[in-house]
Amino acid sequence: MQKKFEFTYENLEKHYLKALSLGYKMYKCIDYFEKKNTLPLKIIVNRIDLDFSVKKTDKILDIFEKLDIKGTFFIRLHAKEYNPFDFDNYRIINRIIKSGNEIGYHSEVIDESAIWNEKPDDCLRRDIKVFNSMFNTEIKGIASHGGMTGLNNLDFWNENKPSDFGVMYEAYDDSGNFGLFKKSFYISDSEWTHWKCYDKGNLLKGNIKTFGEHLDDGHDLIYLLIHSDTFYTNHFYE
Numbered sequence: 001m002q003k004k005f006e007f008t009y010e011n012l013e014k015h016y017l018k019a020l021s022l023g024y025k026m027y028k029c030i031d032y033f034e035k036k037n038t039l040p041l042k043i044i045v046n047r048i049d050l051d052f053s054v055k056k057t058d059k060i061l062d063i064f065e066k067l068d069i070k071g072t073f074f075i076r077l078h079a080k081e082y083n084p085f086d087f088d089n090y091r092i093i094n095r096i097i098k099s100g101n102e103i104g105y106h107s108e109v110i111d112e113s114a115i116w117n118e119k120p121d122d123c124l125r126r127d128i129k130v131f132n133s134m135f136n137t138e139i140k141g142i143a144s145h146g147g148m149t150g151l152n153n154l155d156f157w158n159e160n161k162p163s164d165f166g167v168m169y170e171a172y173d174d175s176g177n178f179g180l181f182k183k184s185f186y187i188s189d190s191e192w193t194h195w196k197c198y199d200k201g202n203l204l205k206g207n208i209k210t211f212g213e214h215l216d217d218g219h220d221l222i223y224l225l226i227h228s229d230t231f232y233t234n235h236f237y238e
Ligand SMILES: [Zn+2]
Pocket: 049, 050, 051, 106, 144, 145, 146
């Protein structure tokens, strides 16, 4: 019987520390896009989606700064759970950028298109423009958010290319330009109470080994996805 909570900041820090001690190097998504053919073995592409909370990201940044690791943080614009421009959220997003991490847009263009009856490509162009202006940046990457509408925001990329929108990659893109998901061992916290994993695109059903436990298997290329929302100091309801 499981008696301890897995998704504490303390455990997260331990997993990252173990990765570093085993010789893993941590990279942002843009590093993988730009240098994938020259990167060493034993790397972790470190991705963080901000689905419901920007504020919880502060603690994750504390860990990253302490261990000197970087990642790519994908931020929504249309969440009803947070306003990226609220006083503390804007401060934290600037902290992400200033500490050398990458930010990207966590896209919901298919949802926008269905709810507002607007063309998804118009929505995306406007989103990127607003996002870049809001944070005085030029994003390189987009990751599609999986929400509750029943629609799949990733479907947009069946007919569109990132370069058509002035960006370089979509984080689940399998076209070969990015192609990380199907080449990597993918570990995600997206089940809320336990980890899940995919080996080169195939779900390993029932495998709930933690990020730290997977490190013992020595995978050369790990794609790690965590969410700011999943983690806590003591318990989920704090
Ligand atoms: Zn998401």
